[in-house]
Amino acid sequence: MAKVHVFDHPLIQHKLTYIRDKNTGTKEFRELVDEVATLMAYEITRELPLMEKEIDTPVCKATSNVLAGKKLGIVPILRAGIGMVEGILNLIPAAKVGHIGLYRDPETLLPVEYYIKLPSDVSERHFILVDPMLATGGSAIAATDSLKKRGAKNIQFMCLIAAPEGVKAFTEAHPDVDVYIAALDEKLDEKGYIVPGLGDAGDRLFGTK
Ligand SMILES: O=P(O)(O)OC[C@H]1O[C@H](OP(=O)(O)OP(=O)(O)O)[C@H](O)[C@@H]1O
Numbered sequence: 001m002a003k004v005h006v007f008d009h010p011l012i013q014h015k016l017t018y019i020r021d022k023n024t025g026t027k028e029f030r031e032l033v034d035e036v037a038t039l040m041a042y043e044i045t046r047e048l049p050l051m052e053k054e055i056d057t058p059v060c061k062a063t064s065n066v067l068a069g070k071k072l073g074i075v076p077i078l079r080a081g082i083g084m085v086e087g088i089l090n091l092i093p094a095a096k097v098g099h100i101g102l103y104r105d106p107e108t109l110l111p112v113e114y115y116i117k118l119p120s121d122v123s124e125r126h127f128i129l130v131d132p133m134l135a136t137g138g139s140a141i142a143a144t145d146s147l148k149k150r151g152a153k154n155i156q157f158m159c160l161i162a163a164p165e166g167v168k169a170f171t172e173a174h175p176d177v178d179v180y181i182a183a184l185d186e187k188l189d190e191k192g193y194i195v196p197g198l199g200d201a202g203d204r205l206f207g208t209k
C-alpha cells in the first residue's frame with residue numbers, strides 16, 4: 001500500500017499559512033510555492049541511493065559518498081504544477097522535466113488531458129509528479145495513469161494540500177506510488193474545492209482570476 005507522508009516541518013507549515021491567506025498576492029504566492037517546493041524536495045530526496053567515491057582531500061585519500069546517478073524526472077501537472085518545478089530544480093538541477101496538461105472539467109470534475117511531453121527514457125527514470133492540489137484525486141490519478149502507460153515504473157507524487165477524499169482515491173488507484181503532502185485538509189466543498197485549502201492554485205499562481 002502507498003505510504004502517505006505529511007511534512008510537518010515548521011518552515012513548511014509557516015509558509016503554507018501565507019500561501020493559504022487570500023490577502024497574499026500573486027508575486028508572494030509564487031515565491032512561497034517555490035520555497036515550499038524546495039523544502040519538500042529536500043525531504044523527498046532523503047532516500048536517494050548513494051555510492052562511494054575515492055577522492056583526495058588536502059589532507060589524505062578518502063572515500064566519500066555521492067548520489068548514485070539515479071535518473072530523475074520532474075513532471076508538473078499543468079498549469080499549477082509548473083509553480084513547483086523551479087523550487088525542485090534548485091536542489092536537483094540535472095533532472096529532466098516532462099509536462100502533463102490536464103484540467104478539471106468544472107461541471108463533472110473529471111480530468112481532461114490536453115498535452116503530454118516526457119523525457120524519452122521514461123522506463124529508466126524515477127519521476128516526481130507534482131501538483132499543488134489533490135482534491136478529488138482525478139487529475140493526479142489520470143497523470144499517473146499516463147506516466148505508467150508510457151512505461152514509468154518509479155513514481156512519487158508530491159503536492160501542497162490534499163483532501164482526504166483525494167488521498168483515498170489516489171492511494172487506492174495507485175498503491176505503488178507514495179504521496180508527499182504539506183497539509184492534509186478537512187474535506188471538499190460542493191464544488192470540489194479543498195476546505196480550507198487555498199482556492200484555485202492555477203489562478204492564484206498566474207493571476208488569472
Ligand atoms: O484532484 P482534482 O479534483 O482532479 O483537482 C486537482 C486539480 O485541479 C487543479 O487544476 P485545474 O483543473 O484548476 O487546472 P489549472 O492548473 O490549469 O488551473 C489542480 O492544480 C489539480 O490539477
Ligand SMILES: O=c1cc[nH]c(=O)[nH]1
Nearest residue numbers: 135193194199200201
Ligand atoms: O481546492 C482546489 C481544488 C482543485 N483545484 C484547485 O486549484 N483548488
Ligand SMILES: [Mg+2]
Nearest residue numbers: 200201202203
Ligand atoms: Mg485551476
